Amino acid sequence: VLRVAHDHHRNMIRVGDLAEAAGLTVRALHHYEAIGLLSPSARTEAGHRLYGPGTVERLYRITRLRRLGLSLDQIGRALDDPNWNLAGALRHHVSSVDTQIAALTALRTGVSAVLADVDAATDPTNDLLELITTMSTLDNPLRRRISILVYRDLPAAHAYLTDVFGFTPGDVTFDPDGNAVHAELYAGDGVIWLHPETDAFALASPQTLGKATATMAVMVDDVDEHHSVVTAKGGQIVYGPVDQPYGYREYSARDCEGALWSFMKELDQ
Amino acid sequence: VLRVAHDHHRNMIRVGDLAEAAGLTVRALHHYEAIGLLSPSARTEAGHRLYGPGTVERLYRITRLRRLGLSLDQIGRALDDPNWNLAGALRHHVSSVDTQIAALTALRTGVSAVLADVDAATDPTNDLLELITTMSTLDNPLRRRISILVYRDLPAAHAYLTDVFGFTPGDVTFDPDGNAVHAELYAGDGVIWLHPETDAFALASPQTLGKATATMAVMVDDVDEHHSVVTAKGGQIVYGPVDQPYGYREYSARDCEGALWSFMKELDQ
C-alpha cells in the first residue's frame, strides 16, 4: 500500500469527506475496501485512507449502478470484467423488479382494502385478524394502470411534454406511411402512452373537442420549483401554486393541445 | 414438552406434512419454533414434532400476515399481545410499501430508459457504463401519475368500476349539499380519481361529448379470465381478447358512461 507524506495529499480526499460527498457512510467505504470493490489510492503515514480523482470517479460509477439495484458483486464485475454482460444483467434485473413491483402493489391494494373494511366495520369489536384470515381481496388481479392520452400531433406532444414538463422520453412509433401511431413517456412510477385521434374508437384531442374527458395529476417533490421551470419554458399556466383544502399544494397547466395537467404534492399533516 | 406415544397421534400432523401444506420448508418451521412464534403441540417419544389443529390454525394466520409483509416479530405481537395495534402497524406499513413501490418503479423506468438508449445507439461500441454515468433521467422529479377521469354520476361510476371491472373501491367524497365531488379507486399500482363535470376547466364526460380525449389501459394477469368475468357481469365489450401485433393480448370495454378501457397482458417474447 502506497504511503504518502501529508505534503503530497494535494488532490486527495479523506474518507469522511468522500463519504459525505457520495451520500454514504465511512463504514460503507470500509466495507467496499474489504470486499475489494474500492480501495483508497494511498494511505497517510498514520494509515488514514486517501482517495484520488480516479478512485472518486470509480465510486461515482459504483453509486450509480447501486441505484439501479445491482449487487456489489455485480457492480464489481461490471467495472472490472470487460467480458461481463452488463446490459444482459440489467435486462434480467428489470424483470425481477417487475415481479417485486407486482407483489408489492398487490399487497398495497390488499392492505388498504383490509383497512377500509376495518374503518367501515359497524362492529368495532370485529376482529381484524378474523378479517385478514378470511379476506379474498388480497388477490386483486388488476396490476398496472397506463393512461393513454389523445393528441393530433404525437411527435409535437411528445417533444412538448418532454421539454416543458420534464417527462423522460420513450419511443415514438411510426407506420410505413410515416404517421406516428404510438408514443411513450416515462414518469416516476410508470409509463404514459400517447395515441392519435381516431373515429373508430371516438377518440379526439382536447384541441379538437374544446373539452376534455380526463386530466392527469403528477406528484412532484417541489411544486414551486416545477412551476418556475415550466413557466420559464413558456408553459401555459392555468393557476399558480396554491394549498388546496383537500390536502395538496398544486398548480395547473395546459399542454400544447390543451390537455390539463396538475402538478402536486401532499401537504404535511 | 409433552411427549406422546404414537397411538395418540390421531389428529396430529408431522412437520414435513405441515410444511408442504403451508408452502414453507421444514427449516422455516424449525426457525419459527426457535424464535418462539410457533411451537409444536407435542413431540413423539423419539422427539419428532407433532402439530395439532390449534397450532395449524395459528400457522395459517402467520402465513396470511406474512403475505401482508409484516415481520415475524410483528406477527408474534399481533397474535399474542391483545393490546398491540395491528391496524396501526398495517397503516404504517402501507406508507412504507408506497415508498418502496415508488422507488422500484422509478428504478424500473430508469433502467428501461437506459436500455432503450443502448438499443438505439448507432455506435455499438458505445459504452453502457458511460451512458449510465451520464444519464440524468435517473433523477426525474416526476413521481406518481394519477389519472383523473370525468363522470356525470360519480357514485354510479364508482360502483360500476368496482363491481364490473374489479377495482378496489376507495372513498367517495361529498360536498355539504350532498353532491359527489371526488371518488377514488385502487388498481394494482396506484390510484385512479373520478372527477365531476365542470365548465370552469372544460371537463366533461364521454357520455356528454360523444368522444373521449383519453382512455385507460390496465395490465391483468389473465386477459381471457378478466374478459369472461366482465362479460358475465354485463360489461359492454368493444372487442374480445386478441393478440395484437405490438406485443399484447388485450380486449376492450366501455364503462357506464362510455369511457374506453383496455385490459391487456404482454405477450411472451
Add this chain to the structure above:
DNA sequence: TTGCTCCTCACGTCACGTGAGGTGGC
C-alpha cells in the same frame, strides 16, 4: 489541551438455506 476525524476488530441484523453427522419409524 480539547474536539474532531480517523483506525481496527468484531458482533448483530433478518429469515431462513444449506450442509454435516447421526438416529428412529414404516
Add this chain to the structure above:
DNA sequence: TTGCTCCTCACGTCACGTGAGGTGGC
C-alpha cells in the same frame, strides 16, 4: 435391509450499523 423422514448443531447470506477501545492531525 432399504429408503424416507426426522433430529440437532452451526455456519453462511447481504450490505453494511453499531459500538468497543484506541491513535494521530489541526
